[in-house]
Amino acid sequence: MAPPFTVIRDTTPDSAIPRGAVVAMGNFDGVHLGHRAVIAAALEMGRAHGRPALALTFEPHPRRFFSPNTPQFRLTDERAKLRLLAGTGLAGAVVMTFDKARAGTSAQDFIRHDLIGRLGVSGIAVGYDFHFGKGRVGSPSLLVNEAPRLGIEVDVQPHVDIDERPVSSSAIRIALAEGQLDQATTMLGAPWFITGEVIHGEKRGRDLGYPTANIRLDANCGLKHGIYAVRVGRGTERLDGVASFGRRPTFDNGAPLLEIFLFDFKGDLYGQALDCAFIGFIREELKFDSLEALIRQMDDDSGRARAILAAAPDAFPRLGVID
Numbered sequence: 385m386a387p388p389f390t391v392i393r394d395t396t397p398d399s400a401i402p403r404g405a406v407v408a409m410g411n412f413d414g415v416h417l418g419h420r421a422v423i424a425a426a427l428e429m430g431r432a433h434g435r436p437a438l439a440l441t442f443e444p445h446p447r448r449f450f451s452p453n454t455p456q457f458r459l460t461d462e463r464a465k466l467r468l469l470a471g472t473g474l475a476g477a478v479v480m481t482f483d484k485a486r487a488g489t490s491a492q493d494f495i496r497h498d499l500i501g502r503l504g505v506s507g508i509a510v511g512y513d514f515h516f517g518k519g520r521v522g523s524p525s526l527l528v529n530e531a532p533r534l535g536i537e538v539d540v541q542p543h544v545d546i547d548e549r550p551v552s553s554s555a556i557r558i559a560l561a562e563g564q565l566d567q568a569t570t571m572l573g574a575p576w577f578i579t580g581e582v583i584h585g586e587k588r589g590r591d592l593g594y595p596t597a598n599i600r601l602d603a604n605c606g607l608k609h610g611i612y613a614v615r616v617g618r619g620t621e622r623l624d625g626v627a628s629f630g631r632r633p634t635f636d637n638g639a640p641l642l643e644i645f646l647f648d649f650k651g652d653l654y655g656q657a658l659d660c661a662f663i664g665f666i667r668e669e670l671k672f673d674s675l676e677a678l679i680r681q682m683d684d685d686s687g688r689a690r691a692i693l694a695a696a697p698d699a700f701p702r703l704g705v706i707d
């Protein structure tokens with residue numbers, strides 16, 4: 385069994401912090417291939433130093449603090465991010481609350497008090513574009529310049545490119561908004577997933593022969609509306625299915641909802657937490673003139689989803705266990 389993943393917060397007593405750790409520092413929304421390069425550098429440095437490697441991240445996302453009224457499509461909420469980080473081999477994560485005090489801390493004070501004072505880091509890995517501290521004055525080159533004086537090692541990772549474009553959280557958001565799942569999966573290194581609790585719907589699904597586990601996604605979720613091949617995690621169990629994310633134009637044009645039909649499954653899922661990984665985009669949502677036409681289309685969708693999933697037997701994010 386892997387040792388437990390430690391989550392260190394602002395409220396964690398100093399005595400519970402492993403001194404001399406190496407940190408991979410970033411916002412890490414999505415934990416994509418660029419983030420994974422930074423994490424890999426921290427893991428290697430940790431091995432060289434004989435010290436644990438931790439992620440150091442900020443919550444809520446700093447963008448949320450600076451633009452509270454702008455809707456933000458987050459690829460991972462805090463819990464999803466920590467589960468992905470726990471799946472990388474890191475020993476834990478330092479989650480710093482991003483509030484007014486933190487936003488107002490100068491880069492030098494952050495280095496002196498937080499990184500060196502409280503965490504006592506022996507090394508830092510960052511991505512080429514990571515900025516920190518009041519006014520975003522802290523940069524990779526500032527860390528590199530300060531490293532000898534501080535007696536720590538600093539590693540700066542260049543961007544990871546795919547098709548000559550840097551992997552970034554915003555490029556992944558755009559791919560998901562366009563239904564370009566293959567692009568999103570390639571940049572993430574694994575399919576994108578959400579976690580949600582199964583709620584009650586209109587109870588139409590069972591009459592159509594397609595009972596669907598309904599999950600409300602975050603109101604800011606920018607995933608394209610449409611029909612998807614999905615792989616669902618229920619604890620360690622994996623269940624394949626086909627899902628619709630959208631407003632159901634055939635019926636009510638209601639609030640966007642994720643509705644998952646699981647193949648070869650019978651049972652009650654209400655109240656359960658499911659992880660839903662999006663493996664392939666099948667089509668856009670349509671308005672049907674009859675239930676028969678919708679059912680015929682759902683039969684066809686199921687066949688296509690089964691074929692997509694059969695061709696991707698291992699597609700699922702690697703999630704670690706937290707708390």
Ligand SMILES: Cc1cc2nc3c(=O)[nH]c(=O)nc-3n(C[C@H](O)[C@H](O)[C@H](O)COP(=O)(O)O)c2cc1C
Pocket residue numbers: 585586587588589590592594595596597598611626627628631632633634635643644645668669670671672682685686
């Ligand atoms: C594979 C699949 C495809 C779907 N396609 C559409 C669609 O194109 N248009 C639409 O209005 N609803 C579509 N739906 C949504 C169904 O209308 C919805 O699942 C059904 O109304 C059951 O609702 P309930 O879960 O609230 O009972 C689809 C559902 C599934 C599972």
Ligand SMILES: Nc1ncnc2c1ncn2[C@@H]1O[C@H](COP(=O)(O)OP(=O)(O)O)[C@@H](O)[C@H]1O
Pocket residue numbers: 582583584585586587588589590591594595596597598644645646647648649650651652653654
């Ligand atoms: N194969 C299946 N896929 C999804 N949900 C199923 C399946 N079999 C049974 N269920 C259960 O049926 C419920 C969905 O039935 P449905 O008639 O669509 O009701 P609702 O409108 O509440 O979603 C799910 O929440 C789950 O508890």
